[in-house]
Amino acid sequence: MKTGILRALAISTALFSATGAQAHRQWMLPSSTVLSGQSSWVTVDAAVSNDLFYFEHQPVRLGNVKAWAPDGSEVALQNASTGRYRSTFDVELKQQGTYKIANAGGGIFGSYKEGGVEKRLPRGASVADIETLIPAGATDVKLSESLSRNEIFVTLGAPTETVLKPSGKGLELVPVTHPNDLVSGEAATFQFVIDGKPAAGIEIEVVPGGIRYRDQLGQMDMKTDAEGKVTITWPNPGLYWMSAEASDANVSVKGAQQRRLGYVSTLEVLAP
Amino acid sequence: MQLSTRIVMTGAAFAGLAAPAAAQSIDLTVTIPRLSVAEYHRPYVAIWLEKTGASAKTLAVWYDHDMRDNEGTKWLRDVRQWWRASGRGLSFPADGITGATKAPGTHKVSFGADALGTLEAGQYTLLVEAAREVGGRELVKLPFSWPPKAGAKADAAGSTELGAVSAVFNR
Numbered sequence: 001m002k003t004g005i006l007r008a009l010a011i012s013t014a015l016f017s018a019t020g021a022q023a024h025r026q027w028m029l030p031s032s033t034v035l036s037g038q039s040s041w042v043t044v045d046a047a048v049s050n051d052l053f054y055f056e057h058q059p060v061r062l063g064n065v066k067a068w069a070p071d072g073s074e075v076a077l078q079n080a081s082t083g084r085y086r087s088t089f090d091v092e093l094k095q096q097g098t099y100k101i102a103n104a105g106g107g108i109f110g111s112y113k114e115g116g117v118e119k120r121l122p123r124g125a126s127v128a129d130i131e132t133l134i135p136a137g138a139t140d141v142k143l144s145e146s147l148s149r150n151e152i153f154v155t156l157g158a159p160t161e162t163v164l165k166p167s168g169k170g171l172e173l174v175p176v177t178h179p180n181d182l183v184s185g186e187a188a189t190f191q192f193v194i195d196g197k198p199a200a201g202i203e204i205e206v207v208p209g210g211i212r213y214r215d216q217l218g219q220m221d222m223k224t225d226a227e228g229k230v231t232i233t234w235p236n237p238g239l240y241w242m243s244a245e246a247s248d249a250n251v252s253v254k255g256a257q258q259r260r261l262g263y264v265s266t267l268e269v270l271a272p
Numbered sequence: 273m274q275l276s277t278r279i280v281m282t283g284a285a286f287a288g289l290a291a292p293a294a295a296q297s298i299d300l301t302v303t304i305p306r307l308s309v310a311e312y313h314r315p316y317v318a319i320w321l322e323k324t325g326a327s328a329k330t331l332a333v334w335y336d337h338d339m340r341d342n343e344g345t346k347w348l349r350d351v352r353q354w355w356r357a358s359g360r361g362l363s364f365p366a367d368g369i370t371g372a373t374k375a376p377g378t379h380k381v382s383f384g385a386d387a388l389g390t391l392e393a394g395q396y397t398l399l400v401e402a403a404r405e406v407g408g409r410e411l412v413k414l415p416f417s418w419p420p421k422a423g424a425k426a427d428a429a430g431s432t433e434l435g436a437v438s439a440v441f442n443r
Binding site: 034035036037038040157158159181183270271272 | 341342343345346347348349352353355356359360361
């Protein structure tokens with residue numbers, strides 16, 4: 001049962017289990033983040049797991065994963081497949097500049113009582129299904145709306161900023177330091193926004209990859225300042241998983257009491 | 273003798289205010305070590321100038337420039353400090369910058385006024401970075417002042433991917 005709940009969280013609202021005790025983390029891992037040449041390819045692994053970055057638990061379903069070229073146009077995922085532990089897909093890079101690949105989505109989760117017995121909404125419940133999922137006569141209906149985003153960036157040639165513009169919906173990253181210009185020993189500043197406004201005082205967690213081969217997690221915890229900014233000085237080159245979460249009452253789903261917002265990204269930090 | 277002096281002076285006059293410009297040069301010697309490894313590929317080498325507060329200036333990049341579809345540019349990013357400092361802002365092949373990879377040995381290359389452009393007075397670093405396919409990477413730095421004193425030189429050496437690197441600065 002416990003496993004069932006964890007799995008439900010991992011899949012339907014994977015981003016929220018991110019910083020919680022259960023620690024399932026959703027991630028996407030590109031083959032390269034800094035590339036050169038006329039054109040190139042990246043291949044991306046996408047999974048939900050405990051350890052970073054090992055596929056050992058569940059694949060990320062690719063239904064909501066999209067990619068955008070430096071000019072802002074959407075580009076197709078190619079060679080997509082979903083296996084037992086991970087999904088994988090390719091993106092062809094034909095334009096010079098920064099691409100964004102994102103798994104963004106929303107859902108609803110919660111519980112109600114029917115005849116005095118508490119029941120949970122099924123995992124992956126969508127907003128459109130609420131009417132049919134909650135039976136007439138249900139009491140103690142508790143609904144939370146979720147809005148989550150898992151984004152990675154890759155750059156062919158010089159970094160560009162078109163795809164970094166926030167949509168103004170949910171929790172988003174507004175890079176001050178370009179996410180494909182990160183170097184060990186240097187400080188990087190990122191701003192977080194909720195619905196386009198600075199997300200002050202929210203918790204950010206940064207975990208270096210390679211967990212399997214060390215004893216300590218090496219996690220860095222920080223809070224955004226009044227402008228929603230955090231500054232991270234990278235202790236080592238490598239891959240880092242960054243996660244942020246927040247909640248508020250700005251719901252868009254009728255009957256929901258709470259909105260839970262999540263953001264994760266995988267960042268590559270190069271050696272100087 | 274007289275004739276050549278006249279030509280130089282004419283050239284300098286055309287170059288404008290910087291009278292000695294025509295004679296400006298950096299003569300660089302780069303040694304690529306011979307390595308006994310199972311699979312050897314000649315390194316990609318970038319040579320560039322940095323000055324605090326100014327954008328970096330690439331002088332030369334030696335890479336597989338003659339591959340079909342310009343495919344050799346795929347690995348330019350492995351010359352990673354140069355790629356970040358300057359390379360990623362260039363398009364390839366780059367006029368006067370692109371060159372073929374070099375075999376192990378000592379290579380002399382001279383950068384004249386055309387390559388250097390107008391260098392403002394100040395403290396510079398000449399950087400040489402080498403990255404080798406299935407091998408390592410190394411960066412060697414030569415600090416210098418510009419304009420240089422007569423006979424100014426700088427020497428450094430790498431320990432893995434580069435051997436001795438030296439420069440003579442002329443103005």
